[in-house]
Amino acid sequence: MYISETLQNKIKNMPLWALSIYAAVSAFCVYFCMYAFRKPFTSAGFTGIAFLGISYKVWLVTAQVIGYMLSKFYGIKFISSMKGEKRAGTIILLILLAWLALLLFAVTPTPYNIIFLFLNGFPLGMVWGLVFSFLEGRKTTEFMGAVLSISFIFSSGVVKSVGKAIVIYWHISEMWMPFIAGAFFVLPMILFTWLLNHIPPPNDEDILLRSVRKPMTGAERKAFLNRFLPGIFVIVFTYVLLTILRDFRDNFSNELWKELGYGNNAAIFTETETWVSLIVLFCMSLLILVKNNIRAFMINHFIIIGGYSLAFLSTILFMAHYINPVIWMTMIGTGLYLSYVPFNALYFERMIATYKVKSNIGFIMYVADAFGYLGSVLVLFLKEFIGVKLSWTTFFTNAVLFISVTGIVGTFMAAFYFKGKYASMQKPGAAPAAIPSPLQ
Numbered sequence: 001m002y003i004s005e006t007l008q009n010k011i012k013n014m015p016l017w018a019l020s021i022y023a024a025v026s027a028f029c030v031y032f033c034m035y036a037f038r039k040p041f042t043s044a045g046f047t048g049i050a051f052l053g054i055s056y057k058v059w060l061v062t063a064q065v066i067g068y069m070l071s072k073f074y075g076i077k078f079i080s081s082m083k084g085e086k087r088a089g090t091i092i093l094l095i096l097l098a099w100l101a102l103l104l105f106a107v108t109p110t111p112y113n114i115i116f117l118f119l120n121g122f123p124l125g126m127v128w129g130l131v132f133s134f135l136e137g138r139k140t141t142e143f144m145g146a147v148l149s150i151s152f153i154f155s156s157g158v159v160k161s162v163g164k165a166i167v168i169y170w171h172i173s174e175m176w177m178p179f180i181a182g183a184f185f186v187l188p189m190i191l192f193t194w195l196l197n198h199i200p201p202p203n204d205e206d207i208l209l210r211s212v213r214k215p216m217t218g219a220e221r222k223a224f225l226n227r228f229l230p231g232i233f234v235i236v237f238t239y240v241l242l243t244i245l246r247d248f249r250d251n252f253s254n255e256l257w258k259e260l261g262y263g264n265n266a267a268i269f270t271e272t273e274t275w276v277s278l279i280v281l282f283c284m285s286l287l288i289l290v291k292n293n294i295r296a297f298m299i300n301h302f303i304i305i306g307g308y309s310l311a312f313l314s315t316i317l318f319m320a321h322y323i324n325p326v327i328w329m330t331m332i333g334t335g336l337y338l339s340y341v342p343f344n345a346l347y348f349e350r351m352i353a354t355y356k357v358k359s360n361i362g363f364i365m366y367v368a369d370a371f372g373y374l375g376s377v378l379v380l381f382l383k384e385f386i387g388v389k390l391s392w393t394t395f396f397t398n399a400v401l402f403i404s405v406t407g408i409v410g411t412f413m414a415a416f417y418f419k420g421k422y423a424s425m426q427k428p429g430a431a432p433a434a435i436p437s438p439l440q
Contacts, residue, residue, distance in 0.1 A: 008198050019199075020140040024147035026196040027131050030091065031148060033189035034127045035155035037098045037120070038064070040163030040181035043254050044174040051111040057255075062380045063114050064121035065247065069373035071125025072366050079129035079362035080216045087130045088197035094123035094130075095189055102179040113175070125369075129362035137202045139288075141349050142296075146284035149341040153333070154277040156250055164254075216363055224359050225367075231417040236368045238410035239343050241403040243372030244379045245311075246336050248396060253329075255392040260325040276333040280341055287346060294422050297350040300342045301415035305408050307338030312404035315397055332400065339407065343368060354422060 011022065041060060049056035082090070098120045105116035135144040163181045166172045172180055216224075225232060249256070283303065290296040314331035317323045323331070348364045379399075 007195075008200075011198055012200050016140065020138075020143055023135060023196070023199045024144040026192050026199070027135055027144065027148040028151045029192035030131055030189060030196055031127065031151040032155040032158075033185040033192065034095055034124060035152060036159045036162070036185035037095055037102065037178075037182045038124050039156050039250070040159045040166075041102075041117070041174075041178040042250070042252070043160035043163040044167060044177060045254060045258075046174055049110060051114070056110065058380065059111070059114050060117045061252070062377065063117040065373055065377050065380065067118040067121025068125040069370065069377055071122045072370035072373055074122075075126045075129055075366040076221070076363060076370060077218070079126060079133070079366055080221060082130065082133065082362070087133060088193050091127055091130050091193050092190055094127055096186075097123045099179070099182045099186065102182055106176045106179045125373075128369075129366055131196070132365070133362055134196055134199050136349055137353075139205065142287040142346055143285050145346050145349065146281050146287075146341070149284065150277040150281045150337075153280060153337050153341075154274060157274065160253070216359060220358055221363055224357060224363070227357065228355075228418075228421070231414050231421065232364070232367070234410050234417065235347075235414040236371055238407045238414070239368045240372045240375040241406055242336070242339055242343070243369070244375045245399055245403050246340050247373070247376040248379065248399065249332065249336065252392055252396075256329070256396060259391060259393045260329075275330050276337055279334050280337045283338060284341055284346060287350075293350050293354040294419075297347075297354045298415060298419060300347045300350060301411050301418075304339045304342055304347075304411050307335045307340070308404040308407040308411070309335070310338065311335030311400055312408075315400045315404075319397060335404075351418070354418075355425070 011019065014022065041064075042057075044057070046056040046060070051059055101116045101120035105113045105120070108116060132145065132148060135141055135148065138144070159181060162184070163177050166177045166180055167174055287296055287299065290299060311332050312335075314323065314328055314335060318325070318328035343365070348368075351364075352359050
């Protein structure tokens with residue numbers, strides 16, 4: 001208790017830059033550790049194992065994604081109404097439940113262990129909203145959110161390399177590898193969650209600039225959706241397509257790298273994702289320099305469009321043999337995450353701050369994520385269960401071209417809608433914001 005109180009007092013007296021770094025690093029590390037319980041199994045091929053004529057790897061990915069998707073739907077209410085004092089303990093409990101599911105996966109024979117990947121995915125789907133709730137509604141949320149967001153780029157590559165190395169160098173079976181990989185991150189996860197829990201709440205200046213963030217009631221969630229429904233529908237639709245593409249690359253990067261000739265390179269995951277992480281962090285952190293909320297909100301749209309454009313251009317160059325697979329996968333990752341990362345922190349952060357509505361990131365983010373992962377599940381069924389027999393690389397390149405063009409058009413439409421919505425609110429006699437004052 002004494003250590004905790006001493007740390008709390010030191011953090012309260014930190015200058016803003018130091019507090020921002022402390023919060024960003026703590027959140028990054030918590031979510032980095034979470035990925036060790038979610039992604040290492042995707043670095044395995046489970047070669048030679050099938051169930052009902054379908055690749056066992058596809059069954060496992062599908063089971064986990066379904067659990068993750070249902071968690072997002074559940075999280076729309078669960079995360080948006082979560083009280084602050086319960087967040088840290090809930091994060092630890094959810095991750096430990098996911099780790100237990102990996103143990104049961106290892107000791108249960110196939111195909112019955114598929115269910116435990118579903119049970120692994122469900123608790124992990126709620127961790128993001130709980131972690132980000134410590135960071136939202138602050139002057140430096142862009143910086144902290146960007147650091148947190150690159151955790152799922154960088155950590156995904158690192159934990160896959162760890163998983164691959166456990167199998168290749170330690171000769172651990174692919175069934176036990178996910179549990180062993182998670183074991184390395186249990187204690188760090190608990191430590192960094194404890195550190196994260198000592199971040200003080202937003203101060204008066206934060207609230208004035210970004211609006212207050214409180215748990216939402218059912219009526220408030222419904223009112224928020226009704227107020228912005230056309231824009232939310234368009235942007236969530238594009239996010240669904242983006243999630244499908246990002247998730248496919250993340251879950252089946254092992255198969256893509258095999259087809260591209262890098263199947264035995266355990267470090268390839270980390271090598272490519274490290275560069276992607278650094279580029280995305282640099283670009284997104286610059287938004288902290290933009291104080292005007294509506295301007296920053298509009299800039300988010302153009303960053304998203306730029307990411308789609310990079311993914312499209314790099315794929316055209318790869319198909320024409322102007323760039324090699326490593327450069328292509330790095331450029332694809334950079335483009336996809338430049339489009340994807342804003343949705344996980346910065347886009348909705350500035351949206352709430354622009355319109356001064358009573359809401360929180362957890363609610364609208366989980367609405368978008370729920371439908372995003374639903375789309376990801378449907379594509380898995382289309383690719384394997386219905387019988388679309390394209391190679392992984394061909395399927396992926398075709399998806400990149402289609403989704404990039406659709407995403408660019410949809411994001412332009414959303415920007416036009418939200419800009420018009422803001423302009424209408426500035427007219428004399430326009431309806432007041434949903435809350436009378438950001439300081440109340």
